[in-house]
Amino acid sequence: MKFIHTADWHLGKLVHGIYMTTQQREVLQQFVKLVEEERPDAVIIAGDLYDRSVPPVEAVELLNEMLFTINVELKTPIVAISGNHDSAERLSFGASWFQHSRFYLKGGLTNDFSPVNINGVNFYLIPYAEPGIVRELLDDESIHSHEEAMKAMVGKIEKQLNPNEANVLVGHAFVLGGTTSDSERILSVGGSGCVPSDVFSPFDYTALGHLHSPDAIKHKTIRYSGSLLKYSFSEAKQRKSVSIIEMDEKGNFSLKEHSLTPSLDMREIEAFLDELLDPAFYQQQNTEDYIKVILKDEGAIVDPMGKLRKVYPNILHLERKIEAIDLRKKQSYQTVRDEKKSDLDLFTHFYEQMTSQSFSSEKREIMKNVMDKVKLEAESR
Amino acid sequence: MKFIHTADWHLGKLVHGIYMTTQQREVLQQFVKLVEEERPDAVIIAGDLYDRSVPPVEAVELLNEMLFTINVELKTPIVAISGNHDSAERLSFGASWFQHSRFYLKGGLTNDFSPVNINGVNFYLIPYAEPGIVRELLDDESIHSHEEAMKAMVGKIEKQLNPNEANVLVGHAFVLGGTTSDSERILSVGGSGCVPSDVFSPFDYTALGHLHSPDAIKHKTIRYSGSLLKYSFSEAKQRKSVSIIEMDEKGNFSLKEHSLTPSLDMREIEAFLDELLDPAFYQQQNTEDYIKVILKDEGAIVDPMGKLRKVYPNILHLERKIEAIDLRKKQSYQTVRDEKKSDLDLFTHFYEQMTSQSFSSEKREIMKNVMDKVKLEAESR
Secondary structure: OEEEEEOOOOEOOEEOOEEOHHHHHHHHHHHHHHHHHHOOOEEEEEOOOEOOOOOOHHHHHHHHHHHHHHHHHOOOOEEEEOOOOOOHHHHHOOHHHHHHHOEEEEOOOOOOOOOEEEOOEEEEEEOOOOHHHHHHHHOOOOOOOHHHHHHHHHHHHHHHOOOOOEEEEEEEOEEOOOOOOOOOOOOOOOOOOEEOHHHHOOOOEEEEEOOOOOOOOOOOOEEEOOOOOOOOHHHOOOOOEEEEEEEOOOOOEEEEEEEOOOOOOEEEEEEOHHHHOOHHHHOOOOOOOEEEEEEOOOOOOOOHHHHHHHHOOOEEEEEEHHHHHHHHHHHHHHHHHHOOOOHHHHHHHHHHHHHOOOOOHHHHHHHHHHHHHHHHHHHHO | OEEEEEOOOOEOOEEOOEEOHHHHHHHHHHHHHHHHHHOOOEEEEEOOOEOOOOOOHHHHHHHHHHHHHHHHHOOOOEEEEOOOOOOHHHHHOOHHHHHHHOEEEEOOOOOOOOOEEEOOEEEEEEOOOOHHHHHHHHOOOOOOOHHHHHHHHHHHHHHHOOOOOEEEEEEEOEEOOOOOOOOOOOOOOOOOOEEOHHHHOOOOEEEEEOOOOOOOOOOOOEEEOOOOOOOOHHHOOOOOEEEEEEEOOOOOEEEEEEEOOOOOOEEEEEEOHHHHOOHHHHOOOOOOOEEEEEEOOOOOOOOHHHHHHHHOOOEEEEEEHHHHHHHHHHHHHHHHHHOOOOHHHHHHHHHHHHHOOOOOHHHHHHHHHHHHHHHHHHHHO
């Protein structure tokens, strides 16, 4: 039995103010092609189909079109759950009808933990839910964290699960130790959003969504498929792929990855402005890519964004290298404030932080004169 | 062949800040019961299923539940189009799957004007669309009004229509001469939203949505089913019903109405405050109803809304009868301002307008003294 595991499509996602719809369509078309070629017995989508509870109309149309192609035209069963970015209720509209064609969409959590069986594999669906919802649903006052919620739900499943069969959990959660990136919304402030990996031990494979890298966790049977696209610059170096799993009746499986590659990449470049604007530099790369530039130049530059955009039309973010230095020094700034220092000493410190240059004695002399003059004027009023 | 014609459910509607969801559920349950009893061959919903393009979650759940019950559990085909309050694209999600169980949902207008045939009756579906959309879709630059748009679309249908068969148009439009109420969103500022009734002459029956009264238009073959509930006080005296049509193969039909009655009515009461608060008065009626009160009292009343709410918890709107008088007098006020009048004359006029009482010579004397005193004080500064 073969299934493809994907998650975190985030349709309707805005990255630095730009809709990713065109890229998403392009990569989903690659995905549909993969389904045509691989002819899997099922496609698993582990949550965050949309980026937000009320996605833009284009995202609704894109999801409708892609799922229809996979499910009805290619006659491939789909198993999907909602993630923390989806609205469980809105996503659920029509779900009862979808089952006709073996599209199993579980938007909201229910007390029914019975599996969907597809060609001998049991898929247990746990859509994302706040611990409070699970507490109420299971009528279990002891549930306060995501860990407790997941344990309780897996406990319900274990009661009916036959360990001699092939059992797969489909969930949307943050597994302890997983590597995060900037585009995932944290599940719980203060760390109680984590679920330890041993909670999933009853399953032969746990198909997760939430973290955006396929390498987010190293575990034999627990896996994040990773997101459809790079959705933040912190993901610039991540591979993006879906996982193709072949599983036997006992739950033994082999896994291979299939890369998804949009025509425009998302990447970071660290260089001096002159380099960036030098044809010898930029002609070797796709200047249409979504780019974050880290400028190594120091000192004032007039309209660097305007200059860069002429060469890199999809530049999304510009940072100065110098800012990184500031951040490193910020800590020491606090200690300076606590000591008694002269205004001139404080300014010297400030200048050195802002420019990463030393404040020459010549400059110091000029500043001292300015300060003295200002003080005199203030006193004479 | 029997079908039920309904429209304008407006799920998610707020009336004076109150969600109508409970009432809507109640009346839809009556509707489901009617379907169970009548066993129609189809249910027709002529647009405005939702009240807005992004309806609240409760409305999405209610629509999903009711349509599932009718279509899947009661195995009744449904024909539905979007109205001007719906988002064509959002409503369309899943429509391709719904056809499996003969739920024909046409959200967005397409170039395909072929009918849905149910037990010998052809249903032609024209969801609501702006003239600009129709102009683009039909590639016909002459389309600028709703009339031109509807004529062009009906023209497309006429080319394929067999007049010897039973032909029904399902549309969402404002037919010329129709009686409006306050809860319908006008289709076009300036009156070009109207469609003359003769446009629909090729059809044996035209099942319309948009106007909220089943009596909105008097025509043998064109009919508004009316809305599910009263959605504004201008509808307080309207009957609310659905239409049950029995049609033969030639398109001859008979029609009966079936009333839908929520447990809470929406109505207006015009009375004095004392009357309204008198148990002898209010004990004869359902004080839980959604009520608009028109107070006949003149002069100041302290917190009338607070007093009334104790007896009528669902009072939604309070008007003073006196305001109506003011409106009538407003015109004459303008003429007064243009003349040269003394401050005392102006105040007299103002008093009479605000109270609808005459300003007695005694009061006039008091006011004169006050004014003189104020003037003296002002001059002495």
